[in-house]
Amino acid sequence: MTVVAEADIHKILKVIKLISQIMLENGAETYRVEDTIVRICQSYDFLEFEALVIPTGVFFSVSLEGISSNHTFIKRVKRRTVDLTKVNSANTISRKLTEGVLSLEEATVQLEAMLRSGPEKKLFLTVAYGLSAGFFTLLFGGGIFDFSIAAISGAVVQLAAFFFKKEDMFHFIISLVGGMITAAIAMAATQIFAMGNFELIISGAIMPLLPGLAMTNAIRDSMQGDLVSGVARGTEALIVAVSLAVGVIIVLKVWLLMGGGGL
């Protein structure tokens, strides 16, 4: 346990704020963020500390001598994507911090560098999305034709995702647009070439967007007693599933109304 001077508390708070922000923004579970904060605090001689993490924000307070010298921060987290490399390195930094290998200043510098991350590998991500979608289609029982169409529409969806990345309602928009793009490409391809199964293509191509993982995590969070987080993730999963379904159905219905066959 390291003895803390009152002046150092601000440095500690800053590091904890950066770590929890990075972890939460990049898809770490709430209990894991709480766990990390508690671990860092335990390595200093605080009298009390308390952390409450929900998917949309972090509440944290710490004090050296009871309620009279309380230090608090609240961090609202708006954008949430998944980047497990960042979660992992934030975790490593926190572990080094508690082991005393890393000083607070060094940790702050590293975390701030992580916050302004470099450019993303767009081409690589597009290809990865496409191939992932293609192999999911194969897994569901599709053929080579279904594989290639799913791969193409998956790549297009990922390109659309780059376009909408900055929007506030990113998850909703990309689910809706992704569903529409996938359904349109799948319908067009199966009609033009008169082969393949458009349902399999759609299922595979939207697989990377689907909220199955969010649903599972929601149930797991609720089982652990993180009820707020469980409900929040469940709602997120529901919204994504609804907008995907609406996107796909809009295209299929329009196709029917235009007199197209094949449904």
Next chain:
Amino acid sequence: MAQSVLYAFMAVLFFSFLFNVPKRSVLVTATIAGIGYMFFSISQGLAGADFTGYFVGTFVMAVLSEVAARIMKMATTTFITIAVIPLVPGLGLFETMQFVVQNEYTAAVQTGTHAMLAAGTIAMAIAVNTLIMKFLLHMTGKNKQDR
């Protein structure tokens, strides 16, 4: 079946790039997914019930993730959250909503219940593994690794 295991492996491999999984754990995660999917299809055939397959498959994945996490000194969740993707009932949830927006409520309830139960089974398999792991660590008295 060997084919579908390979497909699950490849799908998870490319999927893990989307979630930017740490580079040194990508292949491990995909392998865990493949092995788990194999157990999923085997046990589903043997028991005849869907949920047995989900439980056994996820449980195998969770155990392997735990082992990999100890060896590679990374959090277990890094492996299991990605590896479980082929089993996770995202498609079921999507089909449910598809039925709902088409006014087919009976079919929606049917697929929806199945999807919820599958998600619950997967979550339970992960939780059971965590419990067993905690118990084992408690027994051996080495309770310092993070989850």
